[in-house]
Amino acid sequence: MxxxxxxxxxxxATAAKKLGVYLPATPAEFQEGVVSRAEFNxxxxxxxxxxxxxxxxxxxxxxxxAAKLGVSIAGLTRGGVTEALTxxxxxxxKQESPEWLEKERATQAEVRKETARIKQKNAESEERPRx
Numbered sequence: 001m002x003x004x005x006x007x008x009x010x011x012x013a014t015a016a017k018k019l020g021v022y023l024p025a026t027p028a029e030f031q032e033g034v035v036s037r038a039e040f041n042x043x044x045x046x047x048x049x050x051x052x053x054x055x056x057x058x059x060x061x062x063x064x065x066a067a068k069l070g071v072s073i074a075g076l077t078r079g080g081v082t083e084a085l086t087x088x089x090x091x092x093x094k095q096e097s098p099e100w101l102e103k104e105r106a107t108q109a110e111v112r113k114e115t116a117r118i119k120q121k122n123a124e125s126e127e128r129p130r131x
Contacts, residue, residue, distance in 0.1 A: 009034040019043060021054045022061045022084040059084035069093065072111070075104030 015035040016023040023031060027050055035043075043051060058064075065085045066073045076082075079100035085093075093101060 008037045010037075010040065011035075015040055015043070017061070019051065019055075020061070020064050021051065022059045025054055025059050025084070026050070056087065058086035058088075058090075060087070060090070065090060069101060069105070071101065071104035071108050075100075075107065079104060 010018075012026070012031050012033065012035060013023050015030075016026060018040070047055070054060075060068070061084055062073050062076055062081075065081065066076050068087075068090050069076070071079070079098070081093075
């Protein structure tokens with residue numbers, strides 16, 4: 001059984017993921033320590049300048065890059081994007097609009113449409129009276 005102390009802290013990688021930032025770009029003291037629940041809540045409620053800067057300009061972790069481009073993480077990989085990108089690099093990719101990005105955005109739109117259709121179908125079947 002984990003001690004209460006352990007349950008109240010998280011590894012820097014977990015905290016960075018929950019904060020939506022790229023761990024290697026965070027300050028050394030963040031990367032080398034553990035983050036208590038109270039510290040994590042404080043980072044969310046009142047982010048220090050380094051956290052605001054990372055969120056604003058990056059480099060951003062792949063899930064954030066994918067979301068900003070409107071594609072999946074797998075789509076990033078298929079497009080050859082395997083590293084964290086800055087906001088400037090993301091904007092440049094949007095401007096260039098390479099073929100792979102257009103294709104992956106279309107794929108992602110289809111996935112969202114299909115997910116919504118299935119959700120609607122499931123909701124309708126739950127509403128029907130069972131016989």
